[in-house]
Amino acid sequence: MEKRVIFKGWALPLALLLPQLVITGVFFFWPAGQAVYQSFLREDAFGLSRQFVGLENFADVLTDPTWLDALWRSGFFSASVAFLALSVALFLAVQADKHIRGAATYKTLLIWPYAVAPAIAAVLWLFMFHPNIGLFGRMLNAAGIPWNYKLNGDQAMLLVILASAWKQVSYNFIFFLAGLQSIPKSVLEAAAIDGARPARRFWTVVFPLLSPTAFFLLVVNLVYAFFDTFGVIHALTQGGPGKATETLIYRVYTDGVMNLNLGSSAAQSVILMVLVIALTMVQFRYIERKVHY
Template sequence: MAAGGEAGLKRAHFRQVRLPALLLLPQLAILLLFFFIPSFRALTQAFLLSDPFGNTVHFAGLDNFTQLLASESYRESVQVTVVFTIAQNAFTMAVALVLAFASDRVIRGRELYKAVILLPYAIAPVIAGILWAFLFNPAVGPLAQLLHAAGFEWDPNRRGADAMLLVVLAASWKHICYDYIFLLAGLLAIPASLIEAAAVDGARPLRRFFSVCLPLLGPTVFFLAVMNFVYGFFEVFAIVDAVTRGGPAGATNVLVYKVFTDGFVNLDLGSSAAQSVILMAFALLMTLLQFRYVERRVNYDV
């Protein structure tokens, strides 16, 4: 019986390289066309100096990087990106935790409750940005009118803090459902015996959540923190473009949007390529630091 089982396992492996190569070919072609070739072009362009039409190209060495690091606008964009990413990460995680905790408390209409929370994930980022830009438009937005009626001076077109808050809310609203899915799955995976034991000891629902559930969600929270970080650095271009276009006065000009404006609007291809290389290196560095120093505090034991 054991020999037959081992033979069956051996037959499950591919005996020739041709079939697995053909199965991998579509994915490899996509990676080659949309990742490796653009990455190689960006890396080479970062060391070149060319005119807007690419007719004259000169090797510039590290000049693009030195000029970029000496630029005041680039340093301001770095600060804006860090503030936006931290705020978006914290707000998204906090709201997703509350919604996931509330899912266990909902008795009637639980499926409808989950469907409503997951709905924003099906909306395109540019549509989400346009929706939030309309709702908080200082002239015609209904929510902006409520803020004005309450005595708040709301104007994201002229006030940088208001614009940053609006972009954070729009980006978080679009991404909360992603965190909610993983946090809810993590809560459902917690053994019911632990929660029941805490209830027998007299712990209230909030106490059970913070003392029992939240520590066991450590791996999930750590994973989502990394994913939210990547989202804040690379996947908010459409929202920023639809809501503020980097304004006012660069208050929401995050790095990924600055790469676009410098490369495709200002036609400074060398600087744009250098920015993309620095952005990728910075994101990799921050991710490695998170795994190096934050993961130590994560408890994977259930």
């Protein structure tokens, strides 16, 4: 889509574009290029010399069993967060979309967690599940279930999944609600007259019509779980205990910032970039198709 009527000149528009382009260039393309460049280099331990090593960094990363573990862990973590956050949000959105008293209040009360930073969400969950000071942590221990996410890797994973999903539900809720409201009321009424009970109406009419929204959210949630949950993990478990909650993005951080292994960190960044671009491409392809719906 293009405008038919436009203003003349090229100096003004370029001046208007300049800030955006400069910032994008300096803080986006330059570092992205640097990442690609560094991923082909290796520095010695003292940072004195660099040499070109081709794809060796990639080969090292992709054959490193701890990295592959982190990859698998990230996959499990992301899938769990996405599934949990999507299903809870969908369930709540369907309930809140019904014509009931106080629907608007419920909506407001379910929307606000969007404003909570992932790191703060983690802190709130820490307050609940800390083995010594957390209400539920102590209850579990009192009930004879040894609970200490600082020692037990599975419990740590469970906690970061719960905190991450908790924070994402409100986002999904808003989109599912918008999706539900865009389904024409008469179509649902037609299904009711055709004899479909609420459950059947949901699975045969509502859910198929929501699937574009659900797919869009799936991609967004996966990207969120892969990258934005750094704060949750950093605040709650620092990737531990051991490496039990070390996801790919956390690994980039530890290798690059803590261990100063720049070549490997850069290679990991490039792999992640490819991953995000692939996810985004899938999404655009899908959005293009859904336009016809």
